[in-house]
Amino acid sequence: xxxxxxxxxxxxxxxxxxxxxxxxxxxxxxxxxxxxxxxxxxxxxxxxxxxxxxxxxxxxxxxxxxxxxxxxxxxxxxxxxxxxxxxxxxxxxxxxxxxxxxxxxxx
Amino acid sequence: xxxxxxxxxxxxxxxxxxxxxxxxxxxxxxxxxxxxxxxxxxxxxxxxxxxxxxxxxxxxxxxxxxxxxxxxxxxxxxxxxxxxxxxxxxxxxxxxxxxxxxxxxxx
DNA sequence: CAAGGTACTGTGTAATGCAAGGTATTAATT
DNA sequence: AATTAATACCTTGCATTACACAGTACCTTG
Numbered sequence: 667x668x669x670x671x672x673x674x675x676x677x678x679x680x681x682x683x684x685x686x687x688x689x690x691x692x693x694x695x696x697x698x699x700x701x702x703x704x705x706x707x708x709x710x711x712x713x714x715x716x717x718x719x720x721x722x723x724x725x726x727x728x729x730x731x732x733x734x735x736x737x738x739x740x741x742x743x744x745x746x747x748x749x750x751x752x753x754x755x756x757x758x759x760x761x762x763x764x765x766x767x768x769x770x771x772x773x
Numbered sequence: 774x775x776x777x778x779x780x781x782x783x784x785x786x787x788x789x790x791x792x793x794x795x796x797x798x799x800x801x802x803x804x805x806x807x808x809x810x811x812x813x814x815x816x817x818x819x820x821x822x823x824x825x826x827x828x829x830x831x832x833x834x835x836x837x838x839x840x841x842x843x844x845x846x847x848x849x850x851x852x853x854x855x856x857x858x859x860x861x862x863x864x865x866x867x868x869x870x871x872x873x874x875x876x877x878x879x880x
Numbered sequence: 881c882a883a884g885g886t887a888c889t890g891t892g893t894a895a896t897g898c899a900a901g902g903t904a905t906t907a908a909t910t
Numbered sequence: 911a912a913t914t915a916a917t918a919c920c921t922t923g924c925a926t927t928a929c930a931c932a933g934t935a936c937c938t939t940g
Contacts, residue, residue: 668858670781670895671865673928677777682873692886701868708929710888732885733937751775752873758778759866761808766789766859777928780895799919815896817921822895839918840904
């Protein structure tokens with residue numbers, strides 16, 4: 667998979683998944699990996715960034731298996747950011763697809 | 774506009790535009806800028822990379838105004854690369870959009 | 881202790897932004 | 911005619927940023 671396409675999109679995906687329900691980091695990696703190949707070392711720094719920027723809060727919860735899970739929860743700012751990013755993404759895709767098709771017509 | 778979304782996509786757009794007809798650098802900047810904001814300093818290094826990788830060849834042609842124009846022309850490898858990148862892009866977009874919608878259903 | 885689930889860190893890569901520089905041609909000015 | 915301005919065009923260098931990859935560390939169960 668083309669690495670470059672992912673830039674900026676992982677943040678969008680993360681916010682979108684968290685908009686559905688709270689999740690812990692390892693779970694996010696697995697969910698996203700179903701569609702887009704990523705590794706843990708990519709998600710955790712991203713989550714820390716989101717927390718530093720005030721888009722998510724975290725809380726710990728015990729797990730039946732393994733270490734306690736750190737759940738991530740969207741703040742109001744995070745929800746807003748998620749919506750905006752999604753809009754930007756959809757607009758961006760339209761523009762790119764426009765370039766892919768057109769380009770000959772005029773001039 | 775979200776800078777990160779552009780990563781990898783500019784190459785795709787460039788190859789797509791060149792697939793329609795040969796163009797010179799400055800023209801490419803203007804064409805792409807109609808949809809996606811970029812600057813010359815971004816496109817020229819990209820074009821050089823494409824040339825080094827054997828995806829395009831170049832030839833000079835005089836211009837009525839200003840310096841002679843360096844036209845960029847796709848090689849066979851470039852055409853192939855363009856098609857592949859486009860496929861990858863379309864697939865990628867589908868997957869991302871899938872994540873944006875779904876995410877709750879299963880599990 | 882072994883194994884696997886979970887969280888985190890550090891270093892490297894690669895694409896883009898931005899700013900600045902450089903060349904060539906035409907038009908305006910002197 | 912010579913200088914200058916303006917425009918079109920090409921190039922380079924440094925900073926930024928997100929992601930990959932590999933490695934560390936903890937916890938729990940068997």
